[in-house]
Amino acid sequence: MMLLTEQQEMIQKVARSIAKDYIEPRAKEVDETGEFPWDNIKIMAENGLFGVHVPEMYGGVGSDMVSHVNVVEEIAKVCGSTSVALSTQALAIAPLLIAGTEEQKKKYVTRLASGEVLGSFGITEPGAGSDVSSVKTTAVRDGNDFILNGQKLFITNAGESEIYIFVTRTSEDRTKGISLFIVEKGTPGLSFGKNEDKMGIRGSVTREVILENVRVSEENLLGAEGEGFKILMNVFNETRPVVGAQATGIAQGAFEYCLNYVKERKQFGKALHQFQMTQASLSDMAMKIESSRLLVHKAAKMLDNKDPNVIRYASMAKCFASDTAMEVTTDAVQMLGGYGYIKEYPVERMMRDAKITQIYEGTNQVQRIIIANQLINQ
Ligand SMILES: Cc1cc2nc3c(=O)[nH]c(=O)nc-3n(C[C@H](O)[C@H](O)[C@H](O)COP(=O)(O)OP(=O)(O)OC[C@H]3O[C@@H](n4cnc5c(N)ncnc54)[C@H](O)[C@@H]3O)c2cc1C
Structure with missing residues (x-):
């Protein structure tokens, strides 16, 4: 620690x-x-x-x-x-x-x-997931206002949030044509689709957002026009370690439950924790969780110190911790045997919750691309 x-x-x-x-x-x-x-x-x-x-x-x-x-x-x-x-x-x-x-x-x-x-950040669209620079939602200037049109998908807390930041296109340039806007709930033309029925994090709301001639003042432009992509990349440096922390927490929760369980449960006349194979699994789980936490803390400290080399560490923290969360929660289910598969025991929920941490804020494939780019080109 x-x-x-x-x-x-x-x-x-x-x-x-x-x-x-x-x-x-x-x-x-x-x-x-x-x-x-x-x-x-x-x-x-x-x-x-x-x-x-x-x-x-x-x-x-x-x-x-x-x-x-x-x-x-x-x-x-x-x-x-x-x-x-x-x-x-x-x-x-x-x-x-x-x-x-x-x-x-x-x-x-x-x-x-x-x-x-609450606030939400609307980046993803039906045609723009991993490739953020292909967003199609437009923001067109009209005097001192901008008019926003488009569709956002999988937006967390949409409908519940009062404040929204949207990634839009203000010109054709793939990255320099991207601009951010702040839109408040209740602005005419802003509406929400149904809450998606998800595998995990089921108590979190994920909705489609529709922008139909949403008029906002130029005061709602966040950062300079065309700076949106650059800002977005900096945002991810700050938020990926947070997803890493979320993944570490989920893994730690599953591990603690599993550790107590194997001390109680007896088979072949022994508590499960007395079997060497169980001990090896416990050690592997603990090592990976501790390593995840250290990476998350390293990235967090780099952010606190405004260290420009944080990019690769933010991606490493998110990627390693979320892969760990998936492995550890799956192992926890395995170590509880049939009981692990039953909803009465929390490790089943934790395994479903862990999966999203490998997907959102850039999939783990995308994180590996970023890490490799940083290693090769820096
Ligand atoms: C529950 C939930 C909450 C979310 N919350 C938000 C939110 O609040 N705001 C928001 O904007 N978005 C949100 N998202 C969207 C999320 O960030 C995207 O789903 C994610 O970035 C992946 O995009 P995609 O789903 O379009 O997948 P795609 O980009 O279509 O990817 C599909 C697969 O192809 C792989 N792939 C893509 N490109 C490459 C490549 N170059 N090399 C190798 N593999 C590649 C991906 O890794 C993935 O495995 C949320 C999603 C979910 C499910």
């Missing part, structure tokens, strides 16, 4: 106790009903968990990314669905902090950091 400062330790403790007292007891129900856990959002907001890394002047706690990844790990350990609300909020806050004007930060970040409202 990395050495934490007094403040980082205190924040981690708060997150751990909220996770244990409020979020863990509801995790099974949240997964089964698929209901958006507004009660969990409220308790996390009341305790400042949405703005741990955000400066105090913008409504945050004023700590750092290390604290933020610790909070996400603690919540993900007990409920993957609830942790997605935290990581998505960070995804919405990041472009505002990176590229927002002072006025935009005061107006939007303050409300997001306090958890008073």
